[in-house]
Amino acid sequence: MALTDTERRVVGEIDRRRDELVKLASTLIGFDTTARNPDDPPRQERQLQEHLGERLRRAGAEVEIFEPDPADFVGKPLYQPGMGFEGRPQLVARFPGAGEGMSLLYNGHIDAVSVEPIEQWTSNPFQAEVRDGNLYGRGSCDMKGGIAAMTFAAEVLAGLGVRLAGDLLVTTNTDEESSGAGGLALVLNGIKADAGIVTEPTGFDVWISCRGTSYAEITVPGRPGHAEVYQPHWREGGAVNAIEKAQVVLDALKRLREEWAKRSEFRHPRLSIPDILPTLISAGEWAVTYPAECRITIAVLCVPAQTDEEGWTFAVEREVDEWIARAAAADPWLAENPPRIAWWPNRVMSLEISPEEPVVEVISQATADVGRPGRLSGLDSWYDGATFTRLGGTPAVAYGPPGFTPDGRSVAHTIDEYVPVDGLVDCAKGLAVAAMRYCGVA
Ligand SMILES: [Zn+2]
Numbered sequence: 001m002a003l004t005d006t007e008r009r010v011v012g013e014i015d016r017r018r019d020e021l022v023k024l025a026s027t028l029i030g031f032d033t034t035a036r037n038p039d040d041p042p043r044q045e046r047q048l049q050e051h052l053g054e055r056l057r058r059a060g061a062e063v064e065i066f067e068p069d070p071a072d073f074v075g076k077p078l079y080q081p082g083m084g085f086e087g088r089p090q091l092v093a094r095f096p097g098a099g100e101g102m103s104l105l106y107n108g109h110i111d112a113v114s115v116e117p118i119e120q121w122t123s124n125p126f127q128a129e130v131r132d133g134n135l136y137g138r139g140s141c142d143m144k145g146g147i148a149a150m151t152f153a154a155e156v157l158a159g160l161g162v163r164l165a166g167d168l169l170v171t172t173n174t175d176e177e178s179s180g181a182g183g184l185a186l187v188l189n190g191i192k193a194d195a196g197i198v199t200e201p202t203g204f205d206v207w208i209s210c211r212g213t214s215y216a217e218i219t220v221p222g223r224p225g226h227a228e229v230y231q232p233h234w235r236e237g238g239a240v241n242a243i244e245k246a247q248v249v250l251d252a253l254k255r256l257r258e259e260w261a262k263r264s265e266f267r268h269p270r271l272s273i274p275d276i277l278p279t280l281i282s283a284g285e286w287a288v289t290y291p292a293e294c295r296i297t298i299a300v301l302c303v304p305a306q307t308d309e310e311g312w313t314f315a316v317e318r319e320v321d322e323w324i325a326r327a328a329a330a331d332p333w334l335a336e337n338p339p340r341i342a343w344w345p346n347r348v349m350s351l352e353i354s355p356e357e358p359v360v361e362v363i364s365q366a367t368a369d370v371g372r373p374g375r376l377s378g379l380d381s382w383y384d385g386a387t388f389t390r391l392g393g394t395p396a397v398a399y400g401p402p403g404f405t406p407d408g409r410s411v412a413h414t415i416d417e418y419v420p421v422d423g424l425v426d427c428a429k430g431l432a433v434a435a436m437r438y439c440g441v442a
Pocket residue numbers: 109142143176200
C-alpha cells in the first residue's frame with residue numbers, strides 16, 4: 001500500500017521538523033519522574049503533565065489533567081494499598097473528530113525507572129544528549145521517546161489542518177513501572193476509544209499479547225536451636241532448619257513449572273511458556289543458630305490460557321497454593337507446621353488481542369508504509385495496554401520506537417539508555433499515518 005498525498009505531506013512535515021521532536025523528547029527526559037515506592041513524595045510528574053497539556057492545548061486539544069482519588073482504587077488488583085496521587089496527575093487530551101470516524105487513543109507512561117547507579121552513566125541521565133544518532137537519557141527508550149512521538153504526531157496533524165473524522169486522544173499516566181495504577185486511573189475516569197496504541201519501545205513490532213503476573217511471599221517455618229550441639233528429633237523438642245525445609249517448597253515449585261512446560265495448551269505463538277521463579281530469599285538470625293524461618297518471594301508468570309476472562313491470575317495462585325500444600329503434607333514437620341503464603345495485593349493481568357482487530361492491521365500497514373515493517377509479537381512482561389483492553393473496553397496494542405540494540409538486547413531500564421533518533425522520527429510517522437487511516441480524514 002502506498003501513502004496518500006495527505007499522508008505524504010504529514011510524513012514530510014515530521015521529517016522537516018525532526019529537531020523539534022528530539023527537543024520534545026529531551027524536555028520530557030529532563031523532568032524527574034522516577035518510578036516510586038508507595039510512600040515516595042511526588043517528583044516532577046505534575047510539571048511534565050502540564051508541559052504536555054499546554055502544548056496539546058495550543059494544538060487545539062481539550063485537555064484534562066486530574067489527580068485520581070485513592071478511594072476509587074481500594075481492593076483493585078493493580079493498586080498498591082496506601083498509594084496516593086497528590087502531585088501525580090494523569091493527562092487526557094482530546095482532538096475531537098469532525099465526523100463519525102473511529103476513535104483512537106495514544107497512551108504512554110511518564111514514570112521511568114531509577115537512574116542509579118548514576119555514576120556509571122556516560123552523560124547525565126536527566127540531560128538528554130544526542131551521540132552518533134542516538135538520544136541518550138533515562139526514559140528515552142522506556143518511554144518518553146514514545147510519548148514525544150505520539151504527542152508530536154498529534155501536533156503535526158493538527159498543525160497541518162488534517163482534520164480526523166474520529167476523536168484522537170493523547171493520554172499519559174503515572175505508575176506503570178510501580179504498579180499499573182496510572183493506566184487504571186484513566187480507565188476509572190472513563191477513558192475509552194475504539195482502539196488504542198501504547199507507544200512502548202517495540203521496535204516497530206505490534207504487541208498484541210502479554211503475560212499476567214503475580215508475586216507471593218512464602219514463609220517456611222523452622223525451629224531455632226544451637227547449631228553446634230546435638231539436636232534430638234523435632235518431636236522430642238529438637239531444632240528444625242527452615243532453610244532445609246524451604247527446599248521442599250522450592251522443589252514443589254520446580255515440579256509445577258516442569259508440569260506447565262509439558263502442557264501444549266500453554267504454548268503461545270508470541271509469548272514464552274509460563275514460569276515460576278524464586279526471586280528473593282532470606283533466612284536466619286545468627287550463624288550458630290538453626291534458622292527460625294525462611295522467606296521466599298516468587299514471581300509467577302502466566303500465559304493467557306491460564307488466566308481468567310479479565311486476564312487475572314487468581315486460579316493459578318490457587319494451583320500454586322495446592323502444590324505447596326501437597327508437598328508440605330508429605331513432610332512430617334511441614335504437615336504440622338505448614339508454610340504460609342501471602343500473595344501481593346497488586347498483580348497484573350495477561351493480554352490477548354485478536355490479530356483480526358482492525359487496529360492491528362492499520363498500524364502494521366502504516367509502519368510498513370513508512371519503511372519500518374514490524375512483526376506481530378508479544379511482551380513476556382506487562383504494559384498498560386492490558387488494562388485498557390481488559391478493563392476499559394479499548395483494545396490497546398503497543399507500537400513504538402526501537403528498544404533493542406542491534407544484537408538484540410533490551411535497552412529499557414539500562415545504564416546509558418537510548419533511542420535512535422531516526423527510529424523516533426519514523427515512529428511518529430507510523431503513528432500519524434495510523435491515526436489518519438484508523439480515524440479517517442474528514
Ligand atoms: Zn514502559
